[in-house]
Amino acid sequence: MKIKKVKQGPFDIGVREDDNIVLSVTIGNAQIGGNLVKLGTEQLQKGEIKNPDLGQGKDLVGKKLTVVTNVLDVNPSSNKVSVTHLFINGTPTVFNYPPLAFDDMEVDEDGDILSLTATYSFSKKNN
C-alpha cells in the first residue's frame, strides 16, 4: 500500500464580497476519499465535504485555502482517481482533477492511496 502525492495550484478564485462561498468535494470512479480543509493554518473541515460554508467573500479575499483529498483505490476495475472541487459562488466554480490527459491521477495498484493537495487563493471580483 503506497501513497502517491500530487500537488496542484495555487489557483485563483474570484468572489463577490457579499456572497457565501460553499465548497463541495466529489470523489469519482467509484473510489473512496477523505478530506482535510484548511483556511490559512486554521482547520475548517474534515471527512466528506458536502457544502460546508467557507464564509463570506469579504472574509476570504487574500486568504489561502488548502484542500487535501486522500483517495483510496477500492475499485478493482480501475486505478484511476477522479476528484472534483466545486466552489459555489466562486469563479471558476469547478476544478476537475484530472483535466483531460492528466495521467498523474492514477495509482499503481488496487489499495494504493492518491493524496491530492490543491491550494486556492481568493481575490475580489468586481461585478
Added chain:
Amino acid sequence: MKRLSTILLLLPFTLQAQETSLNNLLTPSQPGFVILDKSPASIEKPTSPKTLGISVLRLLEENGGGLDFSPYWFGNHPNLTFEKYMNNRFPVLQTLNVSVAAAAGDTSSYMSAGLRTQLFRYYRASELGEIARIKADIVAALSDDPDNIDLDKIKELKNELSELTSKTTVNIELAAAMAGFSPDNKFGNLGNNRYGAWLNMAYRPIAKAPLHLMGVVRYTKAIDPLGVGRDSSLFDYGLAMSYQQAKFDVQLEFVNRNDVQNGGIRIDWRWWGIIWWRIILWW
C-alpha cells in the same frame, strides 16, 4: 489432563453417468481464453485507448497473446461516486470485460474473443448499511495529513470492505465467446470454429446464514474446421446448494448435459453431494 480431538465424518454420495462438474459450467472470468481451451502465454491488460492500441499492435507483431480489458474504465467518471456504483443494480457497462486471444502456428491460426458482464446485482439494505459503515470508517481514516494516515488500519478496513462487496444477495452474470480457425494462416479464411454462452445466477437467501444457491446454464457449439470430424452442440445446466459452517457442511450439486445436435437427448448427468461434520471429543 484434558485432551482435544477432532474427527471429521464425511458422507459423500454420487450418482452419475459420467464425470461432469458444475465448476466447468461457471461463467469464466475470461471467456475469450476459455473458448480456446488454453490460456495465452502472455496477457496484456490495457487501461486506456492508447495502451489498447499498443497492445493490439504487439499482439499482431508477436503472432499471439491475449488481451483482457474493461472498456468502461478507459475513461474517467467524475460523477460516479462509490454510493452510486454500489446502488446500481444493473452494472452491465461497468462490469463489461473483453478478452481476446490469438495463436498462430506455421500453417494455421486461431483467434477468439469473449465478453463477460454482471447483468444484475442486488444487496440487502442491511448489507448496504454495513458497507456504508465501513466506508465511513475509511473516510474518517483518510481525512488527515497524508503523512499521518494509518496505513495498517486502512488496509484492514479495505479488506473488510472487499469481503462485504463480494457478497451479493443476488448476482446474475452472463458471458459469451467465439473462436475462429484459419487453416492457411490467412485472416480472410478465418471461420467460426466454436462459440459458447454462459449464464450464472447466485442467491444468498438468508443474510447471516452461509447458505448459497446457484443455477448455471451453458451452451457450446464446436464446428470441426476441417470437416472430417463431427460437430457438437451441447446444452448444460446445473443447480447447486451449499451450507458451510465451521462444524457442519452440506454441498449438493446436480448437472445435466444434453446433445442439441441429436434432438436434445441427455448424454450425461450427475448428482453429487457431500455432508461432513466435526465431532470434538474431550477426555
